[in-house]
Amino acid sequence: MSLLGVQDVVTAYGKIEALKGVSLDVAQGSITCLLGPNGAGKTTLMMSIAGILKPKRGRIVFEGQNIAGTPPHAIVAKGVALVPENRLVFPAMTALENLQAGAYQRADRKTVGEDIERLFTRFPRLKERAGQQAGTLSGGEQQMLAVARALMSRPKLLLMDEPSLGLAPLVVEEIFRIVTELHKDGVSIFLVEQNAHMALKVAQHFYLMEQGKVTFSGNPGSLAEDEVIRRAYLGSAQA
């Protein structure tokens, strides 16, 4: 069953179309992954789904409802949370305040407190750093914080944009371990990754995007995998 459906979405910066009619589906309860070279439009798609960018055309259907053009805070309220590229933690706020900000729309302080405790068991490093300014955390810790902050809104669909960007290999493995754990807990995940090898290990379905269009889709383990990985890194233009 489709949780999120992107239908013929066009998003432009001025006159330049970064998305030239993108269509794809994220199934309920899946990890779906979006691969593609730099400049393919992956981040633009994530920002369009999250409401930061307004699509010029097309529909974005979440749980049967068109959310294209809805402001970002209202999309969070519907159950979609984005862990943005480069994490974008609130640097001068403490780690704990970052988590509280993530729960901004939730009025019940008690369940928010319980969720923070639960996330602290999942991310013990964040508990140690709770009172520390987020800007002083390491890259890996900031990524954990960004994921935890997004989870504080209790999303049904978690969008993750390049969570492994700039992180050491061990930290990347840790991040992907968390992704699979979250998936087991029932969160559907739509993941953008440069690290195609890692992404294809955890995903059930993938899409390849090149120059603003979806050019390939399939399931990991298929014969085409090597070709997809090559194109994800290089783009077909160089082939």
Added chain:
Amino acid sequence: MLADLIQNSLDGVTAGAAYALFALGFTLIFGVLRRANLAYGPAIMFGCYAATWTHLNFGAGLLLLAVITIAGGVLAGAYVERLCFAPHRGGSAIAAMVASFALWMQFEELATIVMPRHLYAFPALYDGPPLELGPFTLRIDGLVMLATAIAACALLWWILYRSRFGLAVRAVIEQPAAASLAGINVPWVLVRVFALASALGGVAGYLVVASHGQITPMLGMWSTLKGLLAMMLGGLGSLPGAVLGGLALGLIEAHSQWFFGPQWRDLIAYLLLFVLLAARVPWMTTRSAS
């Protein structure tokens, strides 16, 4: 000589308390938008004129006048945000600034059309004798100004660091995109920040007008200049800096006036700002987060 220095400093700190509130309002708006709002002072003037008008026509008391001043300032501030800044969010900074200049003119014109005389009396906060402390004199309205400014700073601190709205404001200051991704309604936070900043300015404007006992349309430009100057002196974007900048401006003015005469008072403050900017002192050219 020493007694003069102390007396000047006392006067400077009380005047600086009002400047600090102007600067805090300016800094809040700059913090969330990274834009200078030239109509900030004129919005405060609007509040003060609304109070003066009520006083002339209905003769309201001091407390009611304070409420009207602040409420008028808040309304005018929200109007400025909707008209000048909301349409240009993420767009042209120059367009927003020119628009805020246009609203400045609007407020001034409105004031002179409705109340055409250049100067109107405003009921004085206190017209008894000043407090004598040995060789020093302290004006009672100055003390009220200082105490109110301290209380307003404490309240602002509580709002920013202890309330849910404050968490949203700090999030918007630090990472506007991430704030909206966290579920914060950023446009609505911006309107409320303008209202909060104008309320702070309204408190300061009321105290200034009530201790001078008079009001002119120049109040708008005057508050914008004092707020901008104090904000720059304390370091762009820093709230503690705004308070220090306001106090510093008050002290500089009081001492210049004493040593060089009243005609030098403003000139020396501007000259100092100019020298500090030209020297690119680090706290002015690097903007801090909050």
